[in-house]
Amino acid sequence: MNAAAPDFDADLLVIGGGSGGVRAARMAAARGARVTLVESGGMAGLGGTCVNVGCIPKKLYSYAAHYAEAFEESHGFGWSGEAPRLDWPTLKQNRRTELARLNTVYRTLLEGSSVEVLYGHARLLDAHTAQVDHGTTGGAAPTRLSARHVLIATGGRPQVPEVPGSEHVLTSNDMFDLEPFPARLLVIGGGYIACEFASIFNGLGSKVTQLYRGPQVLRGFDDDVRRFLGAEMIKKGVDLRLDAGMSSITRTPAGLRVELQGGGDLLVDAVLCATGRIPNVEGLGLDAAGVMQGAGGAILVDENHRTSVPSIYAVGDVTARVQLTPVALAEAMAVVDHLFGPPPGHAPRRTSYELIPTAVFTHPSVGTVGMTEAEARRDLGVISVYRSEFKALKHTLSGSSERTLMKLVVEEATDRVVGLHMVGPDAGEIVQGFAVAMKAGATKADFDATIGIHPTAAEEFVTMRVPVTAGR
Numbered sequence: 001m002n003a004a005a006p007d008f009d010a011d012l013l014v015i016g017g018g019s020g021g022v023r024a025a026r027m028a029a030a031r032g033a034r035v036t037l038v039e040s041g042g043m044a045g046l047g048g049t050c051v052n053v054g055c056i057p058k059k060l061y062s063y064a065a066h067y068a069e070a071f072e073e074s075h076g077f078g079w080s081g082e083a084p085r086l087d088w089p090t091l092k093q094n095r096r097t098e099l100a101r102l103n104t105v106y107r108t109l110l111e112g113s114s115v116e117v118l119y120g121h122a123r124l125l126d127a128h129t130a131q132v133d134h135g136t137t138g139g140a141a142p143t144r145l146s147a148r149h150v151l152i153a154t155g156g157r158p159q160v161p162e163v164p165g166s167e168h169v170l171t172s173n174d175m176f177d178l179e180p181f182p183a184r185l186l187v188i189g190g191g192y193i194a195c196e197f198a199s200i201f202n203g204l205g206s207k208v209t210q211l212y213r214g215p216q217v218l219r220g221f222d223d224d225v226r227r228f229l230g231a232e233m234i235k236k237g238v239d240l241r242l243d244a245g246m247s248s249i250t251r252t253p254a255g256l257r258v259e260l261q262g263g264g265d266l267l268v269d270a271v272l273c274a275t276g277r278i279p280n281v282e283g284l285g286l287d288a289a290g291v292m293q294g295a296g297g298a299i300l301v302d303e304n305h306r307t308s309v310p311s312i313y314a315v316g317d318v319t320a321r322v323q324l325t326p327v328a329l330a331e332a333m334a335v336v337d338h339l340f341g342p343p344p345g346h347a348p349r350r351t352s353y354e355l356i357p358t359a360v361f362t363h364p365s366v367g368t369v370g371m372t373e374a375e376a377r378r379d380l381g382v383i384s385v386y387r388s389e390f391k392a393l394k395h396t397l398s399g400s401s402e403r404t405l406m407k408l409v410v411e412e413a414t415d416r417v418v419g420l421h422m423v424g425p426d427a428g429e430i431v432q433g434f435a436v437a438m439k440a441g442a443t444k445a446d447f448d449a450t451i452g453i454h455p456t457a458a459e460e461f462v463t464m465r466v467p468v469t470a471g472r
């Protein structure tokens with residue numbers, strides 16, 4: 001590792017205590033670097049978006065929402081009795097308790113790695129110096145500190161469209177602590193966050209309407225996945241309206257009146273806007289340090305995550321590349337290897353953006369890795385597509401009409417499986433394993449030679465024999 005220059009307070013200053021920042025700080029400290037991490041949200045901000053208002057609370061609420069279906073489906077398996085009711089305050093309180101536990105785990109991990117943690121808003125003064133304004137979190141006068149290297153990991157935040165009455169809208173940050181529980185919820189947006197919240201609140205008992213201005217939800221995903229998920233969400237009760245949007249919101253005694261583009265209106269208790277996220281760069285002093293930004297303010301970085309200023313690096317959502325926690329973690333570890341060397345016996349890690357598996361925790365969920373059919377057709381030419389739609393074994397007795405979709409995209413010239421997509425229960429759990437096989441270059445012949453686990457949905461991926469389409 002680089003020895004600390006005596007004229008710097010730290011070897012590495014990390015701005016942001018979320019997924020990327022905490023991982024980089026701990027790993028750098030483990031290499032012997034003197035590390036200071038600054039988090040603007042106080043101790044309750046440790047863990048960042050993922051822990052506090054993202055992946056973790058969302059998945060907990062998704063579990064909660066699944067119980068409604070589970071109770072209903074249990075009748076087909078012989079269970080009877082009154083349907084239990086959701087106690088919203090209990091769910092909120094249990095979530096808060098778990099997140100507070102996680103915040104403490106993060107603090108303990110940082111302290112145990114000898115990372116100095118400061119609470120406050122960091123602003124760059126130049127290429128090596130930052131000022132930390134402690135505001136209400138620390139009470140002290142601003143701290144000024146210098147570092148040989150700076151890592152910006154400040155994440156992103158929700159963006160709300162400008163419409164008359166937009167002061168009434170909520171963002172994903174507000175959804176976990178809503179009071180009271182919204183009996184009627186309008187969700188604006190068609191990305192994964194919008195679809196997840198629509199599914200969650202539909203499951204928890206809200207009457208959910210979802211408006212999306214595009215022709216189908218989950219833009220960028222495989223078209224079969226999009227079509228299939230949209231239909232399944234509607235079957236489960238989400239009033240999904242495509243090519244639709246709102247033009248204004250007014251508060252009335254009966255609730256929020258939302259005027260729709262093209263006419264008509266809706267009366268709801270809450271409006272969630274999940275219409276995109278922007279990088280957290282406000283008040284960060286990027287101009288003072290000379291850090292270049294791209295579209296939407298995202299920090300521009302090279303393949304080593306270095307910004308236009310040689311001493312300053314950036315990872316995670318603030319660079320607006322692939323906005324997922326595991327990607328922020330991978331980028332953080334690549335930066336640490338680059339700056340302080342890899343762990344003994346290892347080669348320095350580089351972040352690979354190929355074959356990143358991802359899940360959408362809708363009901364039913366989506367799991368996907370690799371190319372969509374359209375991308376493969378465009379970039380590879382001759383492909384075969386295998387697709388299966390079926391009712392899962394569980395639903396032969398449950399009475400649910402939910403169906404599962406599984407799809408493989410295969411490059412004909414190499415027989416490599418280049419895309420794997422699923423809509424159905426536990427899709428993320430299933431696709432994670434197949435992603436390893438695809439990363440190792442698995443061919444369709446390898447899939448065919450693999451014996452299935454019976455009876456599972458996952459076995460369908462190794463038993464699809466006849467392509468539904470083949471060619472260009």
Ligand SMILES: Cc1cc2nc3c(=O)[nH]c(=O)nc-3n(C[C@H](O)[C@H](O)[C@H](O)COP(=O)(O)OP(=O)(O)OC[C@H]3O[C@@H](n4cnc5c(N)ncnc54)[C@H](O)[C@@H]3O)c2cc1C
Binds near residue numbers: 019050156
């Ligand atoms: C609703 C929702 C659901 C999601 N679900 C998933 C999912 O299921 N799976 C998945 O992989 N990803 C999910 N994500 C995305 C994931 O949360 C992010 O990709 C990830 O948290 C990015 O990590 P990061 O380190 O870049 O930033 P963050 O985790 O956002 O951390 C940034 C931190 O920097 C702090 N900060 C900001 N500015 C300053 C400053 N000037 N000084 C000091 N501190 C500052 C912030 O307070 C914050 O704690 C979800 C996101 C949302 C919003």
